[in-house]
Every structure is written in structure tokens, then in C-alpha cells.
Amino acid sequence: MIDVHGLAESRLRTDGQRYTRNRRALVEALDQADGPMSLPQLLQRHRQLAQSSAYRNLAILEGAGVVHRIVTSDGFARFELAQDLTAHHHHRICSTCGSVEDVTLPDALEATLEEALRRVATRSRFRAPSHQLDLIGMCRACG
Amino acid sequence: MIDVHGLAESRLRTDGQRYTRNRRALVEALDQADGPMSLPQLLQRHRQLAQSSAYRNLAILEGAGVVHRIVTSDGFARFELAQDLTAHHHHRICSTCGSVEDVTLPDALEATLEEALRRVATRSRFRAPSHQLDLIGMCRACG
DNA sequence: ATGAGTGCAAAGGCTTTGCATTAGG
């Protein structure tokens, strides 16, 4: 188990930032979610959060390496905890409704993927610290 | 070699749409590009195109299955030809400047990936006709 | 007291839409 809040606090402190109640609420929500969340989803979960502050805090958390922002085609940015605060995973994106769920690959495949991508990156002189694999399709609700 | 324009025309016709000069210019530009293009990039390549018409035509081409839209973190949507009009490929995205380049994986890895994703999709009752694998990193210009 | 954090409202920036004009069949 990872001490998400402890890490979040220390990383913010490194950036000269505080771990306020609002920021803790955001991290808490992202930690409990089973996929990246859009801002409307986050606000719905914590009604007291102001929209602008939420965006601002997410940007600050992103800068501190606590939160990772991804974009989907439905117009809303999605936020999740940085990969080293969670288990490495991939996304299942519904092309109809834009929902995103986490999914993990079998270890063997993940290792193969990792190794092959390292080769591709090296060959092309592209510094690739991370890869992102998304399954595009239709979720059960839409399908 | 794929007859991109012929396929584009017939798919548009199926949708009750015409293959006009502007639409042909867009398809031509995307076919010659070596990666997904943003609207500013497309307009720069074909100066006579109007912004609104370009967006509208790209949406129509997307609806007809000729063009595929992807989003990156720099705010601009990117457009590329649909996967069945091009060779299957992946993307190398620069997290600093947002540029996107095409990259192809070794056949063996691609096959492994394909098979494993099929299993993942099946197990989760997620209809996934396609996957999208992106390398996130820093391009040579920014790195 | 002093600077960071907050929240409301307004502004930004990419994309879409309304509407009059043009062009293709």
C-alpha cells in the first residue's frame, strides 16, 4: 500500500506548496476513483470545491508530480494520480460517452511491451519515460 | 498502395456528401503528412482554406470514416487518415511541444499486442475495435 | 502581519454555429 497523502504532501512541500484541505480532497477523490476523473465528476463528489480553485490545485498537483492530466475526445480533461502513486495501468476509453476506466495488462505482456518500447524509443532517439496504451471502444453502458 | 481519394469519395457518397476541392485538399495534406496534423498546420499548408470550413469538413470526413481525430495536451486537435486508409501505426508524442509523429512497431510485437488486447477486451465485455498506443516523451527538438 | 490559498466573475482560446453567398449537379 502506498502512502498517497504522505507523498503528496512531501512533493508539494518540495515545490514550496502546502497540502491544504481542498488539495487533500482532490487527491482523496482521485485515489478512490477507479479511473481518471473529469472536473465535473470531481466537483460532484466534493460539492464544496470551487471550480477555479479545483483547476488551479490540479495544475499545482500536476506540477508537483502528484497528478497526471489526460485528455479525451469529449472535451473534458481527466485527472488521475501519477503513475508512481498507483499501479501501472492502461485505459479503456468509450468512444461514445467518453468515460475512462483503468485496466491492467497481464504481467508477461506488460514486460514484453515495456522492452519493445524501450527498443523503439532508443532507435529513434526519443526519450520516452512512459508509454500510454489505450483501448478505444464501447463501454457496456453504451454498447 | 491504397486509393485514398477513391475511398474517401465513395465513403462520403455513402453519407450523401460530395468530395469537394476543399475536402480533397484536406485528405491530400493528411495523406502526405508524416503524422497527425493540427488545424493551424493544415491551414498553413493550404492557405486558401477557411478555418470554419476546414473544421466542418474534417468533422464530415470523420463521420464518413475517412479521418480520425485525436487530442493532445497542447489544446489543438490533431487529424489523421482513418487507420484502414493507412498502415497501422502508433504515435510518438512530445510532452513539451505537443508534436506528434507516426511510428510503427515490429510485426512480432504488434501481433503479440493485438492478441493480448483481444483477450483483455473479451474478458471485460468491452468492444474494442482498435487500440491506441502512444509513446510519451521528449522529441529531439525539445530534448 | 504577511504571503499562500480561495472563490467569484471575467477573459482566453479552440471549436462550433448562424447566416448570407457561391458553386456544383
Add this chain to the structure above:
DNA sequence: CCTAATGCAAAGCCTTTGCACTCAT
């Protein structure tokens, strides 16, 4: 001719920013 397509301008929508207020140290 008649409908689709075009282009300009205006509106939309998610996100960011300005500014005054509050809170923690």
C-alpha cells in the same frame, strides 16, 4: 434552379486568470 458547400463573424464551452477576501503561520 436547388441543394450542398463555403466563409465571415459571432457564439459556445472548457479552462485560465484577475482581484479582493480569508486563512494559516
